[in-house]
Amino acid sequence: MFKKSGVILLVAVMTFMSACGSGNKNNGDSSPASPSETSTQPASPSESASESSSPTKEPVTIKLMMYTANGQEETFKGMVDAFQKANSDVTVDYEIVPYADYDTKLTTLLASGGEPDLFEVGYENFRTYASKDLLLDLTPTIAADASFKPEIYKKLAYDAFNYNGKQMGVTESFSDVVLFYNKDLFDAKGVKYPDASWTWKEELEAAQKLTDAKQGIWGTYAPLQFYEFYKTIGQNGGGMFDAGGKPTVNSPANVQALQWMIDKASKYKVSPALNDDTFNQPDADLNAFKEGKIAMARFGIWNFGNFKDLPFKWDIALEPGSTQKAHHFFADGLVASKNTKNAEAAWRFMKFISSDPAAISLRINAGWSVPAVADDSVMEAYYKITPPESKKVVSEALDSLVLPPVGPKPEKWNELKAAVGDELDKAKLGRESAQQALDNAQKKVEELLK
Numbered sequence: 001m002f003k004k005s006g007v008i009l010l011v012a013v014m015t016f017m018s019a020c021g022s023g024n025k026n027n028g029d030s031s032p033a034s035p036s037e038t039s040t041q042p043a044s045p046s047e048s049a050s051e052s053s054s055p056t057k058e059p060v061t062i063k064l065m066m067y068t069a070n071g072q073e074e075t076f077k078g079m080v081d082a083f084q085k086a087n088s089d090v091t092v093d094y095e096i097v098p099y100a101d102y103d104t105k106l107t108t109l110l111a112s113g114g115e116p117d118l119f120e121v122g123y124e125n126f127r128t129y130a131s132k133d134l135l136l137d138l139t140p141t142i143a144a145d146a147s148f149k150p151e152i153y154k155k156l157a158y159d160a161f162n163y164n165g166k167q168m169g170v171t172e173s174f175s176d177v178v179l180f181y182n183k184d185l186f187d188a189k190g191v192k193y194p195d196a197s198w199t200w201k202e203e204l205e206a207a208q209k210l211t212d213a214k215q216g217i218w219g220t221y222a223p224l225q226f227y228e229f230y231k232t233i234g235q236n237g238g239g240m241f242d243a244g245g246k247p248t249v250n251s252p253a254n255v256q257a258l259q260w261m262i263d264k265a266s267k268y269k270v271s272p273a274l275n276d277d278t279f280n281q282p283d284a285d286l287n288a289f290k291e292g293k294i295a296m297a298r299f300g301i302w303n304f305g306n307f308k309d310l311p312f313k314w315d316i317a318l319e320p321g322s323t324q325k326a327h328h329f330f331a332d333g334l335v336a337s338k339n340t341k342n343a344e345a346a347w348r349f350m351k352f353i354s355s356d357p358a359a360i361s362l363r364i365n366a367g368w369s370v371p372a373v374a375d376d377s378v379m380e381a382y383y384k385i386t387p388p389e390s391k392k393v394v395s396e397a398l399d400s401l402v403l404p405p406v407g408p409k410p411e412k413w414n415e416l417k418a419a420v421g422d423e424l425d426k427a428k429l430g431r432e433s434a435q436q437a438l439d440n441a442q443k444k445v446e447e448l449l450k
Helices: 007-012 014-020 073-086 099-112 123-131 139-143 155-159 183-189 200-210 226-235 252-266 284-290 343-355 357-365 376-383 393-400 410-428 434-448
Strands: 060-066 090-096 118-122 170-182 296-300 314-317 327-336
Touching (some): 060 099, 060 343, 073 090, 073 343, 073 357, 090 343, 118 123, 118 343, 123 327, 139 343, 155 327, 155 393, 170 183, 170 343, 170 393, 200 252, 200 296, 226 252, 226 327, 226 410, 252 410, 252 434, 314 393, 327 393, 343 357, 357 376, 376 393, 410 434
Parallel strands (some): 060 090, 060 118
Antiparallel strands (some): 118 327, 170 296
8 A cells, every 4th residue: 555765664664565565666666657757858957056155165075874875876876966966065975775774774884873974764764764863854954044935845844854843864765655646547437536525324335336246346445553543644634742741542533434434345245344364464455456347456566567557447546534634645755864064065965865956956857756836837747647647736735744653762663653554453353343443443552652
């Protein structure tokens, strides 16, 4: 169903991805399209690279460590060259570290005080490092940049790397999850295509019309596990924690959302049975969609390439919610070390690589990953890479993104996932009611946070 655009979060979501399809690449790219699918030529750095508004007085070298450029080395080199052409006083000394080694190496460098000026992080690790006071507060540097306008980014994506009111990074690229649907199945039943106005009610009504038990066709599908749960409760106005960081796992809104996830299969029978071993296998949902056996499904945008040559028409839409919209958001961010001596130069690079038209053009044309910028004219080249026809939905989903609920102790993230996931499995198999499962999960999370 979904993947994060970078590799660190790839491990964090591995369980979820196995349930939703593992069409991702080993290097963690969210690549929605291959280079051959892109027709727009990259903008010339000399034409579109932003000029430095406040160059450092003395030449400096900033060091960068990253993981997402594995497999995109030439593309990233082009980005760095474009930046350096526009910022002649700054040299970028970068190292691309394989995912398997990245976390260990970065942790070691941070512990020794030898970390680079800049490094990439997934959202969960960002929260961990920020809570340990390892990152630079960019707020004063950003405030001094008269050329910067935060609205160049999608607001919630920009705010994701704000910690306790301090801007400590920017979203470099992202992946999200949207509703995929088989237009041919909708047409055959005369059902209106999903649109942004849909709620769970409209989804259920459509799914009931589209389900054909004799033909083995299901109206809708989403896995029942931790990652789908925290997004679904968001669609019902719920959440894992309140504003003060207190666990709210068993809130009425959350129980209602979990019951909805169960009822689609057990009560309404518009989804496969939750104990159906066929759909518990890796890529089962992806394969069923490809075979025309699922009318609607929640998948990650990294599956665009997998579905490019399907023998039927398909498209995407925003996910229906109950009381509000909510969409997964998996981000690779750039942050600066608290110990850097080159804050202004580091900020200029972060801003350039994540929002400048020259860098974005290179990224899109390489089919690498999706930037979180708000300017549709800059994103037009990405939107034109079809299918799906409604590519702009990818960016629109950022207006209702839900961040991974790492809670007040991000170092406990993996334990939290396991604790809640274990109870969801019991509810999925009918061993516990939705209320019992979340009551037990609440107790486990409270214990973890002591």
